[in-house]
Amino acid sequence: MHPALSVIFFTTATGAGYGLLALLGISAALGLVPPERWLGLVALGLALTLITGGLLSSTLHLGHPERAWRAFSQWRSSWLSREGVAAVLTYVPAGIFGIGWLVTGRVDGLVAVAALAAAAGALITLFTTGMIYASLKPVAQWHSRFTVPGYLIFAVMTGAVLLHAVLHLFGNDARGLGMFAAATIILGWAWKAATWRHNDALKPPSSANSATGLKDGTIRSIEWPHTEENFVLKEMGYRIARKHAAKLRRLVHLLAFAVPLAAVALALVAPRWLAVLSACLAVAAQAPGIVTERWLFFAEAKHAVTLYYGR
């Protein structure tokens, strides 16, 4: 599948934003983070900026962005429509949570309820994003049990690493969240490794035989209907060289998981100034790491239509 930058930025940015919102909502409601106004402004501001920026970038690849409002109508059948509805509805409790926190300086009562509702909305939105890909049967690498948990795990992981850095910057105790972030990185790492192992051993359900209905023998494409790449090949025929994929996977191992894990672990034991630096390093390494992970998610996915082109 063609790795479109707008969709890669959308899924990674909203992933981190919703992950951060979910963690902030839960930990604020449970009193795990202090309800300081500046902390609330920066952390919630960061979450909502990532979410809103991601959602806006997702409209960039539309042929008619001015009609985007129509996408809220088909929630009965379409996961993309459900994602849109969930994303917009989540703004309501998130707004009450944010305003309540900033105005009252406390997260209790109605504000705590809104905080938990915002967290639930964030997780539901992430689930719908994962389902958009998991429901597509023509892409065997996506139509798998690994896709939806992957979207949720990577979102919570990037959100935790972000919140960890924000807490350190504001001089708060981040030991509990540091340990949680480390656990999510280990889980994410294991999940990605398992996903790649699964995909590498994958036997797609379709073949050139089933695609053409010619049951016997070997089917060899000897002439395409067109001499240049058409929309179908540009959009769904993307191929990545195996040696590049291997190199990029190593980069993901390093930047998305290994460096952030080491940096978060160091922040647990280091003196304050080093802990702050280390927590920020985790964010700086994981951002390009998770973007590379998402790029590979698209680039390594093989669409069934490529069978017609002998690919």
Added chain:
Amino acid sequence: MTSLPARTEKQLGLVIDLDTCVGCQACVTSCKEWNTGGHMAPLTDIRPYEDGADGVWFNRVHTYEQETKGASRTVHFPRSCLHCAEPACVTVCPTGASYKRASDGIVLVNEDTCIGCKLCSWACPYGAREYDTDVGVMKKCTLCVDRIYNQNLDEADRVPACVAACPTGARHFGDLGDPQSPVSRLVAERGGVDLMPEMGYRPTNKYLPPRERKACGVSDAPALEPAAGGLLGWVDRMLSR
């Protein structure tokens, strides 16, 4: 609504005979010619006479070599929308622009409400949908919905343009929901198949596999029996000296 109709009154579709298709591309060009002025017009071409030519086509003909034990054959393979009974391209549509008609099962796109998100093209394993970069909406085969019910055409011409154009009669149009229709009987007779049945989209269009052929291969020509008598016998004796 992108929710699918529980059942459709008819299941209009095509039956394509891979035995008789000669890959002449007549169905491709007549489709383009009709539809660039039809329901989904225009079928935009981008840089048609330069490097990187691109454009929207509803029907594409591939050519394959099928190699079986002791025999190979060339198979020309027209590929277009199969107007599936369970088209995921319709259910994934977030706006309701894609729909399947309850009356005849034809899958269409409303160009006025399509936002051009391209998710429907991802959901189609058959590559039937092509995005028009110029207009910013998705386009696809309409089964010539503007021909098959067109009162201004002679009754014989009320078939999709690709069917009308085929010089070898490799394309057939009709109601595949009616088991007694000529197309349904043809499918039963020739063992017509679904493409990628494992996807579960239940395509309406059917493909007729090429008929069995004698195995070809290299073998020695049979030795001639020597002629016994007459002029040929004399020639045979002379040449055999």
